[in-house]
Amino acid sequence: MTYDVVDIPPEIANAVPAFMRSFGIKLGHFDFCVDTSGRHWFLKCNGSGGQYQFTEYATGLPITDAIAELPRKGRP
Numbered sequence: 001m002t003y004d005v006v007d008i009p010p011e012i013a014n015a016v017p018a019f020m021r022s023f024g025i026k027l028g029h030f031d032f033c034v035d036t037s038g039r040h041w042f043l044k045c046n047g048s049g050g051q052y053q054f055t056e057y058a059t060g061l062p063i064t065d066a067i068a069e070l071p072r073k074g075r076p
Contacts, residue, residue, distance in 0.1 A: 003058040
């Protein structure tokens with residue numbers, strides 16, 4: 001399995017905050033996969049404590065830093 005940083009289509013970028021508002025969550029760890037035709041598939045949302053550190057290491061994205069900033073910012 002590999003992990004890549006990809007551009008998120010606008011419909012996904014808009015759907016994630018709508019999902020969070022709908023379910024009243026402030027933090028969500030979303031899992032998607034992308035098939036060979038480029039279609040994004042929603043797998044699940046972990047409302048708390050999602051495992052992400054392996055993704056952070058594989059991609060270099062500052063996920064932990066972004067989560068740590070949430071109390072100060074009040075939003076993702």
